Amino acid sequence: MEPRISYISPRLNEEALQHAIAYKLMFILGKDPSLANKHEWLNATLFAVRDRLVERWLRAHRARISQQARQVYYLSMEFLIGRTLSNALLSLGIYEDVKTALAGMGLDLEELIDEENDPGLGNGGLGRLAACFLDSLATLGLPGRGYGIRYDYGMFKQNIIDGRQMESPDYWLEYGNPWEFERHKTRYTVRFGGRIQHEGKNSRWLETEEIIAVAYDQIIPGYETDATNTLRLWSAQASSEINLGKFNQGDYFAAVEDKNHSENVSRVLYPDDSTYSGRELRLRQEYFLVSATVQDILFRHYQLYQTYDNLADKIAIHLNDTHPVLSIPELMRLLIDEHRFSWDDAFGVTCQVFSYTNHTLMSEALETWPVEMLGKILPRHLQIIFEINDYFLKTMQEHYPDDIALLSRTSIIDESNDRRVRMAWLAVVVSHKVNGVSELHSRLMVESLFADFARIFPRRFTNVTNGVTPRRWLAAANSCVLTERRGRPTKTGSSCACWRRKSPPSPVKTRRSTTTNWPPASARRAITGCRLRPLPHRKRCCRSCRRKWSGPVSWRVTRSLRV
Structure with missing residues (x-):
C-alpha cells in the first residue's frame, strides 16, 4: 500500500x-x-x-x-560534467x-x-562526450542512466611556484557536493583475487577479497522538458572499517591498512600506471566500476520484471572506450554462476546487450592486460575470456580453415610477446555494434585497426559523429555571444547540414528539418568550423556546403541529436 x-x-x-x-x-x-x-x-x-x-x-x-521501456546504460571511467549550476538553471x-x-x-x-x-570526474574528450550523451538522452526523453566512479580527487591542480609548475591533489569534494544523493542502502560487494573451484561444469569463485561499492546519484536534467536521467557514481568502502585488535596493540597504521587499501580504488582518477602496483590499481578500479554497475543493472531489472528471460529486450549497455570492457565477462559470470544460465544462453544475451565506442586507432594506446595479472586479480573472468576466445576461434576456423594468420590476428589473447588480453578485441567480438567517433576515424578503423573484424562482421561497424551540446558550450559558457544580436536562441541541438555530408548510414534519432534562429557568424563558426558568409545577400551556409540560406535572419538547418 x-x-x-x-x-x-x-x-x-x-x-x-x-x-x-x-x-x-x-x-x-x-x-x-x-x-x-x-x-x-x-x-x-x-x-x-x-x-x-x-x-x-x-x-x-x-x-x-x-x-517498461528499454533502458540505456552508459558506462564510462570519466564524466566531465563541469560546473552544474549554470547548466541546471x-x-x-x-x-x-x-x-x-x-x-x-x-x-x-x-x-x-x-x-x-569543477567535479574531478574526468579530464578530456572521453569524459566530455559521456556527459554530453547523458544531456542529449535526457533532452530527447530517452530512458538512460550513466555509471561511473565517484573519485575523491581529480587528476591534479596546477600551480606555479617560484616559476615552476607544481602539481597538487584536486580535492573537489572539499565543500561537499549538494547535487548528489547518497544511497546508503544501494551497495554491492565487489570481489578480487581468490581461487576457482570446479564442480562438474560449474565453477565457484572462493576466498576472495571484498570491497563495498556505495551509490551516489546525481540528476541529469533535460533542456526545457520534464525528462531527467541519473548519473550513478560508485564510491569504495572497506568491508571492515578497522582492525580493533591491532589498534589496541598500538599498531595504529596496520589497524587501518586494509581500509586504506580498499578505498584507494575510488581515490584518484587514472592512478599512475608506470609501476606494477599502479597498473594493478588501475585494473582493480576498472573492475570495481563494472562489477557494481552490472550487479545494479541486474537487480533493477529483476525488481521490475521478476525474470531475466527478457534481459536482452529491456537493457542496452554501451561501453565508452575499453575501460569498462570487463563488464562483458562480469555479466557472463553473474548469469552463469549466480543466475544459473547455460554458457550458450549467457553468451547469446551478452552479445545482444553490449555496444562499444572506439576512441583511438593507435595499437599502443589500446588497453591490454597481462594474463598473469588478470589471473591473479580476476581468475574467474580470465577463465570466461579464455572460453569466449576459444568459442570465437573455433567458429572462425570453420569459416576460414586455411587462414591461420587470421586466427592469430583476431585472437583475443595476444601470444606474440607476453601473453596479454586485448580488451578492444574482446569488445568487438562480443558487441553487436562498434562505432568510431568521426567519419574519418570510422573509415580508418575498418581499414586498418579492425580490418580483419570488418571482413568477418561487415554489418557490425558504424559511424557516430560525436560532438558537444551547444547548451553547455555556447548558451552557458558564452551566452552573450548568442544573445547580443539574436535574442534568446534555440538550444535544442541544431547542426549545420555539412556536418553530416557524405557520412555513412548510422543509427541516429533525427528530427525533421526546420527553420531555426541561429547565432551570428562568429558563434556559428566556433561550433561548426564552417567559414560563414554572414551578409544577407550571401546564399550559402558555408563554402563547403550547398545548403541554401532561407533568409536574412534564419538558417535552414536540420536538428539532429545522436543517441
Whole structure:
C-alpha cells in the first residue's frame, strides 16, 4: 500500500527562490546569513535549485517504470560534467529569475557560479562526450542512466611556484557536493583475487577479497522538458572499517591498512600506471566500476520484471572506450554462476546487450592486460575470456580453415610477446555494434585497426559523429555571444547540414528539418568550423556546403541529436 502524502511543489518565481535560498542556508547548512561566505551561499542556491529538479526527476522515474521501456546504460571511467549550476538553471529556464532573486539579496550569480568546484570526474574528450550523451538522452526523453566512479580527487591542480609548475591533489569534494544523493542502502560487494573451484561444469569463485561499492546519484536534467536521467557514481568502502585488535596493540597504521587499501580504488582518477602496483590499481578500479554497475543493472531489472528471460529486450549497455570492457565477462559470470544460465544462453544475451565506442586507432594506446595479472586479480573472468576466445576461434576456423594468420590476428589473447588480453578485441567480438567517433576515424578503423573484424562482421561497424551540446558550450559558457544580436536562441541541438555530408548510414534519432534562429557568424563558426558568409545577400551556409540560406535572419538547418 502506497503512503498518502501531500506537499507543496517548489515554485519558480523570484520571491519563492529568495525564500528557498534563505531557508537552505539557515536550516540545511545552519549558517547565519550575516556571517555566510560565498561558498555557503552557493551551496544554499544549489540546494534550492536541486529541489526544483527533484520533482520532475521522480516523475520521470515513475513514468519509465510504468512504460517498461528499454533502458540505456552508459558506462564510462570519466564524466566531465563541469560546473552544474549554470547548466541546471538553463535547463529549468530560470537563469534570469535566480539572477534577479540573488541580486535582491545583495548577491551576484556570476560570482557564485565561479565559486563552484569543477567535479574531478574526468579530464578530456572521453569524459566530455559521456556527459554530453547523458544531456542529449535526457533532452530527447530517452530512458538512460550513466555509471561511473565517484573519485575523491581529480587528476591534479596546477600551480606555479617560484616559476615552476607544481602539481597538487584536486580535492573537489572539499565543500561537499549538494547535487548528489547518497544511497546508503544501494551497495554491492565487489570481489578480487581468490581461487576457482570446479564442480562438474560449474565453477565457484572462493576466498576472495571484498570491497563495498556505495551509490551516489546525481540528476541529469533535460533542456526545457520534464525528462531527467541519473548519473550513478560508485564510491569504495572497506568491508571492515578497522582492525580493533591491532589498534589496541598500538599498531595504529596496520589497524587501518586494509581500509586504506580498499578505498584507494575510488581515490584518484587514472592512478599512475608506470609501476606494477599502479597498473594493478588501475585494473582493480576498472573492475570495481563494472562489477557494481552490472550487479545494479541486474537487480533493477529483476525488481521490475521478476525474470531475466527478457534481459536482452529491456537493457542496452554501451561501453565508452575499453575501460569498462570487463563488464562483458562480469555479466557472463553473474548469469552463469549466480543466475544459473547455460554458457550458450549467457553468451547469446551478452552479445545482444553490449555496444562499444572506439576512441583511438593507435595499437599502443589500446588497453591490454597481462594474463598473469588478470589471473591473479580476476581468475574467474580470465577463465570466461579464455572460453569466449576459444568459442570465437573455433567458429572462425570453420569459416576460414586455411587462414591461420587470421586466427592469430583476431585472437583475443595476444601470444606474440607476453601473453596479454586485448580488451578492444574482446569488445568487438562480443558487441553487436562498434562505432568510431568521426567519419574519418570510422573509415580508418575498418581499414586498418579492425580490418580483419570488418571482413568477418561487415554489418557490425558504424559511424557516430560525436560532438558537444551547444547548451553547455555556447548558451552557458558564452551566452552573450548568442544573445547580443539574436535574442534568446534555440538550444535544442541544431547542426549545420555539412556536418553530416557524405557520412555513412548510422543509427541516429533525427528530427525533421526546420527553420531555426541561429547565432551570428562568429558563434556559428566556433561550433561548426564552417567559414560563414554572414551578409544577407550571401546564399550559402558555408563554402563547403550547398545548403541554401532561407533568409536574412534564419538558417535552414536540420536538428539532429545522436543517441
